[in-house]
Amino acid sequence: MRLAAALLMFAAAAQAAGTAADLAATIRANRLDPDECYRVRDLVVTREDARIYLTDGYLTFARPASGAHIYAVFSAEVEGGDAEILLMPPDRSERLSLASFTKSPALNEHFRDALFVFTDDTYREMMDAIAKAEARKSPEMGAALARQWNDALGNISLSFSTRLVQDLLDPERATRGFFFGTFTGVTVGNFDLMIDPRARVQVTLGRLTRRDEVAYYDVWCHFTGRSWRQGKRAPATQELALSDYRIDSTLGTGLRLSSVTKVRATPARPLATLGFEIAHQMRVTAATVNGRPAEVYQRESLRAELLRGGVSTVFLVIPPQPLAAGQAVEVELQHEGEVVIPSGNGVYFVGARGAWYPNRELQFANYDLTFRHPKALTLVSTGDLVEERVEGETKVVRRKTSNPVRLAGFNLGDYQSVTASAGGYTVEVYANRRVEAALQPRAPLLISPPPPLWPRTQRRPQEIVALPPPPAPNPAARLEQLAAEIADSMDFFAARFGPAPMKRLTVSPIPGKFGQGFPGLIYLSTLSYIDPRYRPIQSAQQTFFSELLHEHEVSHQWWGNVVTADGYQDSWLMEALANYSSILYLEKKRGPRAVDQVLAGFRDHLVAKDEAGRTLESAGPITWGLRLDSSNTPLAWQVITYEKGAWIIHMLRQRLGDAAFQKMLFELVQRYRLQSITTPEFQKLAASFLPPKSVDPDLEAFFDSWVYGTGVPELKLNQVVKGKAPAVTLQLSVTQTEVGESFSALVPVEIQSAKGKRTVWLVSGDEPVSVKLPAAPLRVQLDPAHAVLRR
DSSP states (O other): OHHHHHHHHHHHHHHHHOOHHHHHHHHHHOOEEEEEEEEEEEEEEEETTEEEEEEEEEEEEEOOBTTBOOEEEEEOOSTTOEEEEEEOOSSHHHHHHHHHHHSSSSEEEEEEEEEEEESSSHHHHHHHHHHHHTOOBOHHHHHHHHHHHHHHHHHHHHHHHHHHHHHHTOTTHHHHOOEEEEEEESSSOEEEEEEOTTSSSOEEEEEEEEETTEEEEEEEEEEOOHHHHTTSSOOOOOSEEEEEEEEEEEEOGGGOEEEEEEEEEEESSOBSOEEEEEETTEEEEEEEETTEEEEEEEOOOHHHHHHHTOSEEEEEEEOSSOBOTTOOEEEEEEEEEOOEEEEETTEEEEOSTTTSSOBSTTOOBOEEEEEEEETTSEEEESSEEEEEEEETTEEEEEEEOSSOBSOOOEEEESEEEEEEEETTEEEEEEEESSOOGGGSOOOOEEEEOOOOSSSOOOOOOOEEEEOOOOOOOOTTTTHHHHHHHHHHHHHHHHHHHOOOSOSEEEEEEESSSOOEEETTEEEEEGGGTSOGGGOSSOGGGHHIIIIIHHHHHHHTTTBTTTEEESSGGGHHHHHHHHHHHHHHHHHHHHOHHHHHHHHHHHHHHHHOBOTTSOBGGGGOOGGGGGGGSSSSOTTHHHIIIIIIHHHHHHHHHHHHOHHHHHHHHHHHHHHTTTEEEOHHHHHHHHHTTSOTTOSSTTOHHHHHHHTSSOOOOEEEEEEEEEEETTEEEEEEEEEEESSOTTOOOEEEEEEEETTEEEEEEEETTSOOEEEEESSOOSEEEESTTOOSOOO
């Protein structure tokens, strides 16, 4: 009864506030109130691990929006004015991150100005401190600050309008409101602090910046807030469960996508707004909740989206009445946009492949998909074919998933196809009939030289003749080979990881140099279809497009679609496992030497240096995820995630042994099927498969150095033989350079004698180890099988 009464009261308050659009307009029009300007001294604001000292200056609040104060500006532009912010990240990895941007592992920065945005208790706490200190008002200074800051206030409101609307309409705003500050630092320049209780990791310190005309949000550090670490506040959980998608889409004139999505939504707590994500290219035009019209609020914001680390935009659906916890409803959303882009020669690029329809946190759900498209083209999508028919010039295709999947995609083109089967799996591989314009050879120019100066003749100008262009590469040259290999790899992976989520897999081409593995649907670079002799790429990339890319994407049927990453810090696992799975299949086809060659190439990429003399690997630990792509290191994420990630899995394989490694992968899929896994959970699982009495039995040192740390060591074997047969002592040690003092690697050393070979594992940088032998060794080798990533 109390909950119902609270919801009724809140519904009345929300109705009085008007629509979300009205509230957003009020927020955007909000300006500083000169009558709410105070001269403050020694005012302290504590937000989780951050302490903000407003030592001496003016603090001015904006007028309330829908009854709530959400903005304040501090200025120390007075004689003796000052302010300071202190923040110490709680773990080594985040201190390393902060130091990479600010040259210090802790933030101790004086600042002159700050703009605060908040929906938590900041206003009340500041006003309590102001009242306690009996701070005097200064309307004259307030008017001057309003003239100086109101434009900035309007700009920042655009960045947070969606979140502000969401919080101001939330019946539980008191515990879920956020705090944001943007500061003008004396030493480090502009930077932001965000405390967000809705996020799984609450504290973010960073800066919006640009490099080479590309916008980056450099995350200086990102960690769980002190209240959550100490158990005083519960971590954010999934607020809205989504299931049973039914999407009806039409690709009409110009292949513009128009869709109606129906989805069952169940809130875990009382909600006045339902938050979804969708691609920038799509606009949500209408919504209903249980058949009743609902308001849609959608606005893009560069800063907010970069802060979230996403490529999509958040929009809100405001139902006619707030929803109670557990109240399942059907949400219907109409959305449209340009997601199919012509690439020339009748080839199409489908953008927004995972965000063309409204989703939230990529939850497992069932999908029923219907597409209407020009009958001259072929459309493929996630799910099993239910129906296909022609209506005039339109083809209608309906597909349904047989198991819950995290996302659904589609592709479109003028295709030819072949089908292959292996181990109970069927693979349909589609190829374009022509290559995209970017791969179409250009006509060469023949330039005839002028005649010689002697004997003298009348000079003629150079002649430029356009020769006929060479024939275009065949985009289906490897179609049958790809189909056979992909079918075989499905069987290969299923034997090692367990059943795939679907018995049928569709593979289709996409322009570009990448691939993407969706449940039952793979997007594969056109380059993988082309005869290697005609690919416009470097020879070093041939193995990737011929033998690794398609197997990598096939293995994503398991890594990412059966087992998922728990958070962005764990996303490396899915790519590392997929990359190493492709290497396992390569090993089956071409043997261990091919594996060594691929891993050697990965190592070379990791230790390659940029113009500042830094290696790509040193950009940061693999657990930083997409944060690795910053304005300092814009290309680091891919190399570290895919290539160092593959090395990490390879090194674990060497530690476990082949048989235990295979058992570990199988157990991983069975234990976490349709669930997410964290990096610590993966560490614990891998450690359980180590041989008995292993050094580093919990893999603590391994993960500290290779996963949570950085460094690729240069290793040197030191050996001393003492004594004579039959009592010989071999003293061994491994020294390391190019890494920090805390780094350690467990390295195999092979000892060869007349009676055979023996392997001992040594910790780099540790004390010498004595090995008793009956005779002097014939040969001692450091890591002969390339079990360790090293220079």
